[in-house]
Amino acid sequence: MSGVVLSVGSGETLSINRREAARYLGCRGDLREDAAALLALCEPEVRRAAAPRACHAVTGVSVEDDRVALDFCTIESPALAKNLSGCRSAFVFAATLGAGVDRTLLRLEKTDPAKAAVFDALASAAVEGWCNELNETLSRGLVTCPRFSPGYGGVALSYQRDVLSFLDAQRKLGITLSDRFFMTPVKSVTAIIGIRGETE
């Protein structure tokens, strides 16, 4: 709630890595012409459906052995402890492409499975692109760690709840959690980015 900053992006200018999307679809090696054509066909629909939003805040960090204490929760994880070692603060963020993507996907799954698969892969690439964009903006002038999400390195998905509540993400972004900690809208990401210091 306190210190949470909202960012609103645009589907039109999202960076979508088609090669990455093709990889999700099992396309190995070079992106062939027909694969590229299919992706190009679907990409405008992803852009139309997406309403990228994100919010972030800064949390204090203290790492002791495998325990990472943040302002709003404490997490036991060697991988996260290693990731954040030497950091005294970190950005916590949540990003989403919004419910429009879910709606389009729901419709395509029932009407056009091939297109649904392409759309799904592109939307995954798009939310990655959106996170990269945020990551870059946040990291400007700072030395930061690679971003780390619940679900990685033994950090339970249940920490989504703490992160989302710290960021008031339900109200700000419309992100909700199921009982098993899935986020809806489906193309949503939460992450923590450790801050090592300022660039020289």
Add this chain to the structure above:
Amino acid sequence: MNIAERIRDRRTYFDGGMGTLLQKAGLAPGELPETWNLTHPDVLTDIHLAYMNAGANVITSNTFGANCLKFENLGEIIPAAFAAMREAKARFSGDRDSVYLAFDMGPLGKMLEPLGDFPFETAVECFAKSVRIAARCGFDLILIETMSDLYETKAAVLAAKENSSLPVFVTNAYDETGHLLTGADVPAVVATLESLGADALGANCSLGPHKMLDIARQYVRHASRPVIINPNAGVPRVENGKTVFDVGAEEFAGVMRDIAALGVQALGGCCGTTPEFIRLLKEKTDDLPFAPPQKKTATTVASYTHAVTFGELPVVIGERINPTGKPKLKDALRRSDLGYLLREGIAQQEAGADVLDVNVGLGEIDETAMLTSAVKELQSVLDLPLQIDTVRPEALERALRIYNGKPLINSVNAKRKSMETVFPLMQKYGGAVIALTLGEDGIPETAEGRCALAKTILDTAATYGIDKKDILVDPLCMAVSSGEEAGRVTLDSIRLIKETLGVKTCLGVSNISFALPDRPFVTAVYLAMALENGLDCAILNPCSDEMMRTLRASVMLGGLDPHCERYIDFAVQHPRGSAFPVSVPTAQPQKKDDLPPLMYAIVKGLSAQAAAAAAELLETAPALEVIETQIIPALSLVGERFEKGALFLPQLLMSAESANAAFELAAKKLPKTEGAKDRVILATVQGDIHDIGKNIVKVLLQSFGFEVIDLGKDVPPEQVLKAVLEYDVRLVGLSALMTTTLDAMRETVALLRERAPQVQTVVGGAVLTEDYAELIGATCYAKDAMQSVHFAKRVFGR
């Protein structure tokens, strides 16, 4: 004066933010604010009192998140919240009669189905639990606020109305584009909530006052009830490690003055606003004259995204989801194949329908269950308003309840029994209705007679508090072949009813041409005549080129198409005689391999060509031969290429669909016994809502000629077992995408092994490994969709 009366009578002020003030008082990050009702009631009393002193009339309780998903002790939390407010009111030295205590309800923090996994009725029950406690406390009203999903808002309003008699005010949270986060625009929200009986409505949170201006303007334009605007103090940003909102109290009050001048009845604040904001707000707006809400007369219905207004351009209601005279649809309904309904719905939307009629009445099926499923399914993929078409009251009630938006009801007539059934449901659930001029003695032969029946319906509706704007009169059209005056009388009725009663009109036009040669032509001419006589809305087949062409031309010739743009666009895109385009992405066909036409079409994923090639082959070759020598080998070829990485997933899927198109044709020619397919059950396990992988396997299996019983996603183990026993299948495919649902996978496999040991299981999904599959005792692990097919073939000895 109660608050519902007061808000119509003079400017009413709401209080401002709570969270920021609690944090200042020491609320820790992550701590639930509502617990302070028990631990720090004095702090809350001080905050409430400060708002009263600042001039706020409506004070909101600290119960934003007080729901049964977050608290087990609601019975303590809610009364404590009320006690703190009552104490503040007792201490308040000003005019206590102008202070009203609101029970505040925010969102549950769960996404409702179909986008999320939370059932609508569970949401209603969650809200109801809080409302029942609040109703005993002594609050003056219920304020449902910061709702960013229309469906959840409806659940909250129903719960409030069903469990209390308090006035219900609703404010929604919009994004920068003027939509709720799940897509609804202001007209859709206003139509839905007024129809449900909200006593006042508006917007709060998310935006600062500047960005709220346009939203306020839209509310005033569309709402007949009082409008409430409670913005944030701008947008929060961090300055020197502290959160500051970018709009100060002075500036806030200045913009709020503009908002009040638009004709907004109630003003207050949300996040970041403090008693000082409210004090200045009141000071700056006190001298403005008060404008009571203006009643609007537009006839509207709404989906969960947008409203459709009658009386501007003619509205097209697609009639094709109706089993009468449609053997294929009947068959689909008997098999509970809702996919068929969806395709009908989508085709009509693409052809230009504005509203879809939904009728699933068929003697031998449970209409209530089917109509409910059909509405749920349609509104999960289509954003058109639906017209609920049933003669069964219980089916109508269920459908109205779960509908997401403001529905159209088909229909009521002038018979007493019909009105006594339909109007009470409209009173509770809202909606607009098609009123047929059919009385106890049938359909009058004259326009005057039909107009009189229409008046009876309007007058009776009024006694239920239903406004005539929510009634569209259908004067009914008979076949002209049964009496040459039939067409004329109906046209006269349309005119007369519009002129004398001032209501919107509707007509199912297809009847007119019954038993005549070249029906589409006759119907289309009649449509043009009816439009010229003032028809507002036609129930027709939007996939008929003739009808839509006539409609667009009529609109243009009637002077409603500036620069003839809409007509020209339509005519250019739909040259005469062309079929409506189907939106399937097809990669450009490349140089032909040395394959026969059917195999080529399948390999390239060209559905239409595959069907055509199959049809041609089937004229001479036996069906089984076509399947075995062409369809299956083509699919196998595609499968191999996919496994080598030479094709990627969508191409595989398009091939599977093409094979399906061919297979369906071939299957029709198979002798019945050979046509009996091998059955496979597929499900995404409980807790998992990602089912794209399962859907891919389904398409592939079907294309190889298996019958797939798809149980959907988030399927409990018991339900899988039940289906296994019911359908007597030998193979079950289970998918899981997330590590967290692996347990559910294990439980499902274990249950099947115990209770249906004859069944084989194939498991797959992103997180599964061969080792894990073996560990939990699954028969087979499929690393991709093709492997599932290989295994299915083995199981059935193909």
